[in-house]
Amino acid sequence: MGINVGNKIIHLALALIFLISFTSIANAGKETMIIGSRLTLGTSIYGNIVTLAETATNSAGMYNLTTGKITGLGHVGTSPSIQGDKITWWDEEKVIVYNISTGKEINIEGANTPAIYGDNLVFVRSKYEDCQPASYQNAQYNSLYLYNLSTHKEVQLTPYKHAHFGSSIYENKIVWTQANRVNSSERSTNISIYDIPTKRVSDIGRSGTAQDGKIYGDIVVWVESQNGSMNIYMRDIAKHETRQVTFDGNSTSPDVYGDRIVWESAYRAGNNPSGDIYMYNILTNETTRITNSTYAREPAIYDDKIVYIDSRSDPEYQEERNIYLYNLSA
Template structure:
């Protein structure tokens, strides 16, 4: 126990020493005076957010600068995006999906809430009201290809999904809380943390093998591959973690009440923390590649009702950090082996590859095998003390020819 306490102290000491103020990126205001914005999400070139006043869901195209008002039936709570699709909870306690490429809005499931999406899968939980029994509790997996809903756990909890992994927090037999994982491929469920916390883990997110969450006002992360849990923050009232590749973003300060609050970023590979905003009124961050979006009521500080949506771009660095890479092939039949080579500039000290099929790598020049047919978006994120940059490319894999 003494060694464990010492190790935690060393980790916290290092994290405090590595907090820096963001100076390499640029901040731009995308929209202004959104009413009571509670959640943001970003994927690719699209930014999404909800308004509690009016119960609206909106989208903003970073390429064209065009805004789309999607719907007026949001509950103003969570939303999550993947590819050209965004999911949210409606004011009638149902899960909806909008496809930005087709303009189609779809009711996924009634009596469900708190959805997350990855690829062709959506996960969510049942509606629950205080005083009800828990007989109908469940975490559900919805397949967009088959339109089938599967109950994967008999608990009421807020799930998150990445690739074929679904995670959630669940009370154990000792009335404490742990994090569980369901593998879609094997249909097996297992416990991945044994914190035995009396305070339930909340606000879970997952990317690759890294799970992040809020517990007792601090941010934690767990590496599924190494079975290692790391405390990211300490004694700072941190909330709303979101993860993409090598970056975890979160709010320091209670986003649901008055008081100061700002956005921070933690780089996993370097164990480095950077303060992104200093407005003291920023919250609800999300991250994709080298872009962070968040809500901020700096222009309406007295009541914080009119909230602007901001984008912080880490790619605009002062040290000419540029991500780039090549592959020995860009298409072929499955199984397809691709050798990737980092060709970027600017002296990065960390590499994070997302191969688009649920697998990741921290190698500088990895080799990856695509087992199934499909079009995969490869994302390389490089970083150093001055910032990050990302590069995207597409790998096309065809079905193996059969004689």
């Protein structure tokens, strides 16, 4: 049977034209290392404040982009997140909220994995099967809670029936990953959304492999893992439209702000996990490659600023993970 070489060349050319049209290398903007020589684990950004966690000292901190000053916040179990003038993180079954404006701290015992927006704090309480309190790592069941920092009122949002994790909140809407047990060794994971005023719960991603949901405005983004491939999806909850954002099969750690979605395209360089940061514009349907270091991870975006972890200065052992800032407007 003959091979039509001409048709193959045409198809290849069309594929290349498609990729060039929808993917571009960032040629505008400026990258700066803002925090160096630190073993950092995760970061977030709001306004001119960047938060971080250091594994070397097991502590949380914040970096002021205007003054260049780093302020320590204390012991940490996970990466802190920021919204407005409040930073939250958790450590040893205790959620901590730090108010930048007042310098005051609130502790909520028996809670973990928080997310915050304004005065609304979302977190998880975990239990064993016999309903005794449990650490997050050893929990068989957990429940999602909403705590108002002004009224100090705590409301249970979900029953102790499934595993809930990875919550994100924007205004009056909360999204999280819900894991439903399929059998003794397998779970399916879906993205759920809770509307605070109506108390209505609905599912967004129902593939059974959806996780890591984030929300901003009417846009929810998440990761779906199918047949070993991980791709980013988004849903406009106002328009009831779902769209696949990436197709490379290596996309993780999404974040969203306005009309921009950022994520890490992860792969392996030798024996080391590696990746680069990409950005997708919802309005123009254009994907832009932000980094070219092959060691960039875990992006977060606010306005025209993207922060991420990068181990390019120590690619072999990756014991030195620095925080970089990419300014899209610079």
